[in-house]
Amino acid sequence: MPPARLRLNDGHSIPQLGLGVWQVPAASTAATVAQALGLGYRLIDGAAIYGNEEGLGAGVRDSDVPRDEIFVTTKVWNDDQGYDATLRAVEASLARLGMERVELCLIHWPVPAKDRYLDTWRALIRLREEGRVRSIGVSNFMGQHLERLVQETGVVPVLNQIELNPRLQQAELRALHDRMGIVTQSWTPLGQGRSFDAAPIQAAAVRTGKTPAQVILRWHVQLGLSVIPRSTRAEGQAENLDLFGWELLPEEMAAIATLDEGSRCGPDPLTFG
Ligand code: NAD
Numbered sequence: 001m002p003p004a005r006l007r008l009n010d011g012h013s014i015p016q017l018g019l020g021v022w023q024v025p026a027a028s029t030a031a032t033v034a035q036a037l038g039l040g041y042r043l044i045d046g047a048a049i050y051g052n053e054e055g056l057g058a059g060v061r062d063s064d065v066p067r068d069e070i071f072v073t074t075k076v077w078n079d080d081q082g083y084d085a086t087l088r089a090v091e092a093s094l095a096r097l098g099m100e101r102v103e104l105c106l107i108h109w110p111v112p113a114k115d116r117y118l119d120t121w122r123a124l125i126r127l128r129e130e131g132r133v134r135s136i137g138v139s140n141f142m143g144q145h146l147e148r149l150v151q152e153t154g155v156v157p158v159l160n161q162i163e164l165n166p167r168l169q170q171a172e173l174r175a176l177h178d179r180m181g182i183v184t185q186s187w188t189p190l191g192q193g194r195s196f197d198a199a200p201i202q203a204a205a206v207r208t209g210k211t212p213a214q215v216i217l218r219w220h221v222q223l224g225l226s227v228i229p230r231s232t233r234a235e236g237q238a239e240n241l242d243l244f245g246w247e248l249l250p251e252e253m254a255a256i257a258t259l260d261e262g263s264r265c266g267p268d269p270l271t272f273g
Contacts, residue, residue, distance in 0.1 A: 033059025
């Protein structure tokens with residue numbers, strides 16, 4: 001069963017499941033992306049800082065899937081924040097991708113210490129008006145950053161991509177997203193395997209006949225989140241795609257909710273950058 005799609009607040013939609021390409025070697029990114037598209041992925045999550053945008057673009061072109069069925073995300077890196085720098089950075093990303101336009105461009109981190117995310121956002125608004133990016137959003141933003149962005153510019157991001165996994169469930173930020181009409185997208189959704197052996201994950205895996213990774217990814221899907229696991233092997237990509245057409249029980253969802261301990265795998269958005 002193909003991945004569902006989530007509605008964005010600007011009228012477009014995004015596949016609920018995608019492939020993340022962070023740490024995929026540049027030389028093999030084209031093959032990894034083309035393989036995923038062949039298996040049924042339709043969302044590819046990239047970023048300028050991943051250093052593999054050329055491969056991502058080549059993989060999209062090498063696949064048999066029409067370009068208009070594929071959703072490509074890129075992100076503006078911290079050093080490129082600011083109005084003019086962002087305009088240049090997105091043009092450079094498009095050139096590396098070999099694309100006229102991407103479906104989504106995100107501010108990668110808020111970097112509060114530099115305080116340039118408002119001007120960065122204004123540049124993304126312009127790029128959207130010019131048709132270089134179809135939708136615009138953010139990543140690693142906390143409530144205060146989201147609220148300031150909207151207060152100052154009146155433009156609500158379509159999505160906030162944040163670290164989210166069973167050990168870091170982000171309930172408060174998810175509730176704010178829901179109130180603001182922002183899709184939550186989970187990065188490091190598998191949480192570096194920290195919950196694979198946890199009793200609620202193991203129990204659901206036994207009942208459903210699925211793997212711990214599938215149980216965790218299905219948990220994201222059932223919470224209504226978009227999720228972008230990374231796998232380079234065909235078997236792993238296929239495993240992570242098999243999340244639709246089966247369900248976790250309410251009591252299994254409730255048991256997984258108890259695993260939250262508010263601990264991050266990645267950096268703190270308040271100080272990073
Ligand atoms: P992930 O949670 O997707 O985990 C990847 C690791 O899990 C890899 O080692 C992979 O081999 C393994 N894995 C994948 N599928 C598995 C399976 N079915 N069973 C067992 N192991 C499996 O972590 P990630 O790559 O850190 O995050 C996913 C994507 O999120 C990234 O590729 C990137 O696109 C995005 N991301 C964004 C940010 C951000 O700041 N916006 C930060 C980190 C990652």
